[in-house]
Amino acid sequence: MSYLVIKTLHVVAMVVWLSGMIFVPLTLSRMAAGGGVDAKQVAHLRAGFAMLVTPAMLAVWGLGLYLAYDVGLFGDAWLHAKLTLVVAMSGLHGVLSGQLRQMSGARLAKPAPLVLKLHWLVGLLLVGIVGLVIVKPF
């Protein structure tokens, strides 16, 4: 497959992943502000997260690492900075996944404070990641 096709799939997967990473915490924070989360609704959110958002994250990593290997970018410092931010984003994905599991099983009444602000963190990381890719400052 050509470089441009893989790059397109990488960007599409990234859009799907980060859409979920912003949508889910935002929905949870709205639910919490509206009087508490409903385990059944969270179970629906969790199903969508597991079916769409997690595979998108795996695709982002797989395609991204392949691209970096194919083009020979592993010597570039900006890529290492970007990878650090994407590892942090993946960690937030894990936090969200664990919280969704607990809430859908009614073992947690409301999301942790971090989850209520998580969409802001995702936005900040996104600015850093896209900035590093476009500007390549070092």
Add this chain to the structure above:
Amino acid sequence: MTHISRFLTDPLTRLRCAGLFEGTTLLFLLLIAVPLKHLAGYPGIVSAAGPVHGLAFVLYIVALVDNFSGGGWSRKEMLRTGLACLVPFGTFINDRYLGVRAAAQAGGQ
């Protein structure tokens, strides 16, 4: 088929599988790829295996945070399981503890 559905639904099984994958790629890098690069002059294997190990490491970190965020882990367990991926054979040794935990979980259900 049962194993696949268990892998997809049980976070602890996902962590154990990710740990074994991460540990295997780390050992491959350290024991095969790096010696081949420096002793036999084949740098291509490190270049190819590096990103695969990177992916395995990320899968482990995501599975790790997913489990910790789900609750029920002591600080000692979190520290041990978190550090296991940084040491060769660490995830294999830690898998024994995770196996005991999985058995306890299965017994509690």
